[in-house]
Amino acid sequence: MKTLVAIFAHPDDESFGIGGTLAKYAHEGISTHYVCATRGESGTVDPEMMQGYTSVAELRSTELECASRELGLAGVHYLDYRDSGMLGSEDNRHENSLFAAATDEVAQRIIRCIERLKPDVIITHDQFGGYGHPDHIKLNQATLRAYEMLYDIQLVTKEDEPTLTQPSIAIADGHAAISPAQTAIPRLYVTAFSRRFLRLAVRLLPLVGQDPRKFGRNKDIDLVQITSWFVPITAQLNVKPYIPHKERASACHLSQRPPTQQGSFITRLAFRRAQHLETFSRLYPPLKRSERMETDLFGA
Numbered sequence: 210m211k212t213l214v215a216i217f218a219h220p221d222d223e224s225f226g227i228g229g230t231l232a233k234y235a236h237e238g239i240s241t242h243y244v245c246a247t248r249g250e251s252g253t254v255d256p257e258m259m260q261g262y263t264s265v266a267e268l269r270s271t272e273l274e275c276a277s278r279e280l281g282l283a284g285v286h287y288l289d290y291r292d293s294g295m296l297g298s299e300d301n302r303h304e305n306s307l308f309a310a311a312t313d314e315v316a317q318r319i320i321r322c323i324e325r326l327k328p329d330v331i332i333t334h335d336q337f338g339g340y341g342h343p344d345h346i347k348l349n350q351a352t353l354r355a356y357e358m359l360y361d362i363q364l365v366t367k368e369d370e371p372t373l374t375q376p377s378i379a380i381a382d383g384h385a386a387i388s389p390a391q392t393a394i395p396r397l398y399v400t401a402f403s404r405r406f407l408r409l410a411v412r413l414l415p416l417v418g419q420d421p422r423k424f425g426r427n428k429d430i431d432l433v434q435i436t437s438w439f440v441p442i443t444a445q446l447n448v449k450p451y452i453p454h455k456e457r458a459s460a461c462h463l464s465q466r467p468p469t470q471q472g473s474f475i476t477r478l479a480f481r482r483a484q485h486l487e488t489f490s491r492l493y494p495p496l497k498r499s500e501r502m503e504t505d506l507f508g509a
């Protein structure tokens with residue numbers, strides 16, 4: 210039986226972005242797990258949503274349990290860090306925040322999960338953290354570090370790490386021969402947005418009176434800046450049959466306002482249209498120059 214492990218920062222990252230992919234593999238008989246670094250403690254939650262819960266962490270863990278059932282996941286595993294919130298917020302400085310944790314230490318916790326679950330495929334955040342969330346960026350760095358520690362391969366150069374503007378993806382020239390001992394190294398993917406969809410959103414939002422530089426519930430997402438970040442799409446999955454699962458899983462995260470339930474009619478429609486295709490960038494095995502777009506993460 211094959212195993213897929215998604216490693217993301219918060220309850221909802223598994224559903225809003227790539228819920229179709231996780232549901233697809235889970236329903237095709239792949240043992241599909243979610244390693245979630247935090248319990249989303251810093252998420253904005255309307256007071257009325259808190260009824261019956263003693264903390265945001267408890268509420269969001271319950272939402273994740275619900276999403277996990279809808280997606281058909283085999284398990285949810287917490288790394289037990291605290292949500293750091295957006296860059297510059299008070300929560301960054303909390304002693305247990307993912308932001309404050311040393312990358313090597315986070316990598317060690319990821320290694321323990323990898324050793325236990327023995328995945329064939331791992332998915333994590335891209336090096337820009339999708340929309341720049343510091344927890345997403347830290348998990349990308351820690352997952353890559355875990356690979357380097359476990360398998361003695363280099364995925365990122367040290368100079369790349371502190372800067373967030375350079376793609377840290379190693380493209381092999383064909384000389385990266387894989388030794389027999391390395392054949393068990395899981396394939397590694399990061400999530401990748403469709404630039405076309407983003408550029409469309411940047412054009413459409415002003416028409417409905419929204420500033421694309423101040424997007425999202427907390428107005429702290431700069432879509433214009435995000436369109437300048439480059440993560441090459443190397444795999445494109447058609448998840449159309451699993452959109453109902455993704456939507457039901459996303460609806461579980463009601464406190465976080467699922468993307469299909471917020472914004473204007475136009476943004477909701479654009480989001481719905483875009484979500485049939487979920488896109489990824491493969492970091493390992495390294496890309497060959499002649500390689501075609503993948504339609505499966507297991508190399509089929």
Ligand SMILES: [Zn+2]
Pocket residue numbers: 218219222342345
């Ligand atoms: Zn997140």
